[in-house]
């Protein structure tokens with residue numbers, strides 16, 4: 430995959446468009462994700478009003494003014510198998526140097542980047558060797574939860590439902606966010622019961638996830654990229670390969686147990702009786718059946734875990750989803766069907782970046798301290814810069830203000 434620059438101000442050099450203040454990584458089994466902040470402007474705010482440092486000083490006797498940094502959170506992803514591209518990108522953009530020129534950084538100073546995911550362990554030596562960076566490791570589950578909580582609380586229109594081909598944004602009530610089930614569909618799938626900030630338990634998981642779809646899909650369809658596989662699934666018809674209830678029941682429903690004739694009785698089940706070889710099937714149909722099988726299975730296991738703990742809201746993240754309508758629809762229908770409408774499946778706009786955002790938020794010492802000290806950080810989103818086709822890809826950069834409060 431070509432490195433995809435998400436920042437969309439028409440300037441590919443973060444050192445020109447604004448100083449890079451902070452970088453965090455999530456290096457997973459399939460994809461490596463970067464989140465970095467580029468500063469555009471700083472100053473002070475008083476209420477809603479932007480004011481100068483002098484005005485802030487004058488006002489500080491009365492009510493409070495906050496130092497504020499305006500900038501943008503940028504999101505990028507690389508295939509983990511092409512880790513060299515990621516290293517090259519960081520190096521060429523000097524992201525690890527906070528945008529400063531190499532010679533500005535004292536040679537023996539130890540540089541750290543917050544990193545999570547298995548790759549933070551696997552590639553630690555490589556980062557040290559190639560860029561002289563130490564990866565400051567954060568736990569993957571901690572980061573997923575911190576990232577999800579942050580995005581849900583701070584980014585407007587982050588969560589949405591998808592039913593009957595309709596996307597509907599969900600207003601999140603900050604005081605009524607917990608508990609929820611977070612299902613992160615990466616290469617494998619983690620299911621986490623979240624009860625508060627930092628209060629969570631990984632309650633389940635399944636190895637049948639995004640890596641399974643991508644891996645099996647590649648073998649079965651000979652597609653060259655994940656996007657091609659996803660594209661194929663758009664055009665396919667799963668009924669060609671899946672054995673439906675109607676195929677078994679002579680075209681009728683099995684209404685006594687609530688199964689319509691069109692329900693899948695057995696994924697890929699028709700392949701046993703068709704006496705066909707793999708070449709006889711359209712790769713599009715195979716892609717469609719596979720996507721449906723995996724999405725359905727994840728939707729069902731998620732619902733069962735929500736039921737186990739009495740959770741009504743399930744948020745789905747991870748790059749398997751890719752805002753793909755068919756994937757979201759299958760998951761939503763599974764959750765809706767099994768829970769008889771009791772539980773709700775919701776998706777996240779920045780689906781694949783939960784871990785990277787969590788790692789970014791965990792940075793209390795490297796970079797952000799310099800940016801915001803003294804105090805804590807909060808973030809308000811001014812606007813989003815959508816990706817080219819306007820689809821939700823979780824790819825948009827977020828324009829935000831960081832306050833020291």
Ligand SMILES: Nc1ncnc2c1ncn2[C@@H]1O[C@H](COP(=O)(O)OP(=O)(O)OP(=O)(O)O)[C@@H](O)[C@H]1O
Pocket residue numbers: 430456457458459460461508546547614615616617618638639640641642643655656746747748749750751781
């Ligand atoms: N361009 C892409 N290339 C490869 N896989 C993609 C791509 N876009 C989406 N995917 C899907 O997303 C999955 C990876 O998702 P994600 O980045 O959330 O997980 P990960 O961090 O790599 O995995 P894990 O957390 O299990 O280590 C892939 O397995 C694949 O199904």
Ligand SMILES: CC(C)(CO)[C@@H](O)C(=O)NCCC(=O)O
Pocket residue numbers: 457458547569615616617618619633634635636
């Ligand atoms: C191993 C991790 C956590 C790595 O991200 C992920 O791929 C996963 O949750 N896999 C599922 C493993 C299981 O619970 O069976």
